[in-house]
Amino acid sequence: MISQETIQQIQNQVKIVDVVGAYVHLKKRGANYLGLCPFHNEKSPSFTVSPSKEIFKCFGCGKSGNSIGFLMELEKMSYVEALRWLAKKYNIEIEETAVSPEVKLQQQTSESLHIINNFAQQFFSNVLLKTDEGQDVALSYLKERGFREEIIKKFQLGYNPEARDAFTNAAIAAQYSPELLVKAGLVNNRDGKYNDNYRGRIIFPIHATSGKIVGFGARIIKKNDKSPKYINTPENEIYVKSKILYGSYFARMAIDKAGECLLVEGYTDVVSLHQAGVENVVASGGTSLTTDQLRLIKKYCNNLTIIYDGDGAGIKAALRGLDLALEERLNVKLVLIPDGEDPDSYVNKIGATAFREFVDKNKKDFIIFQLEIALQEAGNDSAKKSAIVNQLAETIAKINMPQDFT
Template sequence: MITQQTIQQIQSRIDVVEVVGSFVKLKKRGVNYIGLCPFHNEKSPSFSVSPTKEIYKCFGCGKSGNSISFLMEHEKYSYVEALRWLANKYNVEIEETEVSPELKAQYQVADSLYIINQFAQQYFAEKLFNSEEGEDIAMSYLKERGFREEVIRKFQIGYCLQDRDAFAKAAIAAQYNPEYLQKSGLIVVRDERPYDNYRGRIIFPIHNQSGKVLGFGARVIGKVDRAPKYINTPENEIYHKSKILYGSYFARQSIDKNDECLLVEGYTDVVSLHQAGIENVVASGGTSLTPDQLRLVKKYTKNLTIIYDGDAAGVKAALRGLDLAIEEGLNVKLVLIPDKEDPDSYVNKIGASAFQDFIKANKKDFILFQVEILLKDAGDDTNKKAALVNQIAETIAKLNKTEDFTKQQDYIRRCADLLRIEEVGLNNLVNKFIRDKVQKQEGGKQSFQQPDDGQYYDDAPPPFIPEEDAGSLFNKDEMNERGMVRCLLEFGLKPWDENRRVADYIFEESVEQNMIDNKELVRVMETYKVWYDEGIEPSTKNFLYHEDQTLSAMVVTVTEFAYELSTKWSEHFDGKMPTIEDTYRADVTSAITYLKIRKIRRLMEENQRDMQNPHTSEELMVLLQTHMHLKQLEQDMIKQNGTVILK
């Protein structure tokens, strides 16, 4: 785990304008910066960044947050990955809490493999572009396949020379550990001599979500009878094939923007489609889809369109990941490329625009497609048809979330029609599979321990999504609760009187009397009080960069800037401009007063309800006196603090 000292160092150096400006073109306007929102399509800028509050806010789509949540939302990083990105940007050395010797050794191996892979990627790219063999054999082959130089450089494609040990010699000469070179799959050792594992092949680097090279796919040039078409990196501390989708690093923003992920099989399919301008595409590497890969897709979108070859093998490959995709809650469509073509060859054949039109026109619902294929395969075989019905019912049963009920019922109706069976019977069979699954799960739930290595966070806290910006929809109570918490965050350390700070006054007047209803706001105040009592002087920044993203999100919505005072206002304002120092006590008093009056009104309502119940004359008199006392308190408070408008 990253130490708190490191996190504080990172926080102290963060410049939200600099971080957001790395991805969005910003222009200064007044005290803030504006630009086009990266989270939705817009022509007029409504995306604002406040350097003083260290937050951003889009007044078009409602997205808001801080530097860390921006990286988590825009780049789909986990919290730890965002911290590592910021540490790298601001040259902060990361310190980790004490870990076991075994885990520490594992981290060291992982770091070594990353460094070796980076060296290898640069070496292979240099040989592709700057060696006679690379240009004559590999580059000519790539250009013959239609790949342009800019896309080759974008994907960092390279070439391994045909010499038996050219790379091995270069790596060992650079003092890289031969043991780690073997573990990376870059070299093999025979008769105690190192040899290049990928010699004479085109090299496709495989990146993780932050752009680091995890491993390689090495493709043979042309057709070779005996040699495998691809050699991939073996499983090691950083390369886990079941958790990788090739091209996801380059596709993540386009997937997010289009709200759809296109899935193909091969590396060249991804590169060709990117070259054609279709960038929301990733590849499974020719293997069956795994839960980890599907969860990776789900980080960006719930809409998955699988594009596979139209031959029998392609159809079977497409069907293999169906149930898993449905269990992950993805909306799955299937597109089959015409026989004897693949996405790479087909997009080059018909062009980018026609390919996109083909995808839109030929999307098939995955479940209904499965019914059609299995029906055709079953023919008139009664046993196969019975097995088919069970298989489809089990698939539909995967849609067992509450929000999927309507979709599930629609599938039951349509599949029953295709299968020519009773809808009620299929519905009962689906429910049986659901019951069976529930009974199996009752024995105990699985827990998953996630590695803290910055690579995969399948069950990590979700990227920060702020509450909808609908201030007019908040009831007045909620708005004033937020107002009081904002006063605590912004003015808590300022003096209230000779003996107390604002924080002391707020805690005396509100928290101890339980005047806040919103549980998340209560959590903010409780966290503030813990720090305050421990002698820490809390600020908004402590919350903005808190590891608990729900806490951070709440503070962002409380402090976000709907309006800012223009720097030119003084040119038109005659007299002294009021400052925070002049107004903060009035702001705090106003917030506390509203909440006190609200509490009095609630007590009055409870008292009135109690008066409707049967009582003795003495009890009724006490209730009437209580009502008069509360009413007098309310009137005195309004007179003392000015007019308060109540609903």
């Protein structure tokens, strides 16, 4: 727990104009500052910040509060997360109340893993952009896929060299613990020898909604490589796959503003769509949706549109976990990309405007979509049709309707 003394110090040192000004373009008007509200769309500024009172107030939507409340509302942070964010911004050392040795060890391990991940990201990005191997092998591959340098830098993409221990040697030379490097999934230990885990792969850092790097996805480049297409960070103190959506840090504000979250399957789908200007998009990483992931989406909006490949595998992936989405009272719609395409290739083929139009035109309510697919598979089999009705009834029963207690 953060001590009351630290909380008081944070409140005393925070400057609300600095905090809000990182998100909103503010202009001084008399004693206050004025800007466009980040919580709703407006053309004329009605959002006021008072430096003397250390509060904000929007006269359009009614939202108001202090710096902590601003971060909690805009970034969907918890109270403690907002305090820690402000403490870091103002270089305030956090004093914790007494915690058990086990909790303290977990906190120290988590902090160490974050530091290691930052080092790894910088190493991989440097190799990609500034070495001959990175440029010739990985950067050329990414550019062939249509990725421009600005989007590569935005998502902090990188490359792990082919050499057996290039990253390992650099990390150990920088005094990082080999055991923690293994725990982070960056290094493996075979027969007492430490080697790179992601050799010859494109690196996709995975960010929490706070912006901290919690893990990595590593993709093969060579077409004849028989190893798994992706290797992901193993679960540890800071990376739990079921609680993470790739791209959520970059998409969070766009989702909040659009009132809709687009869900795709892969990392490259997210990066391509962002590059095209479609920014309210995240990826599940190809796994079934979990309750934690759905609740993360629900922090920002109530509307979920799932965009998957139009082949059989894509349809099955789109249907996985959607009963959970209904239980979370999300409005779920589905869009299938034409056969032979995925969101990455399709947006590059038709462009951002046409892609948005395609999504808007082809959205189908989840239940109607499920019914159409099931009836196609059933054909003229009356027994299968009867089973479909029962299955559909079960799905509808999972919709979490608000209770009327009047």
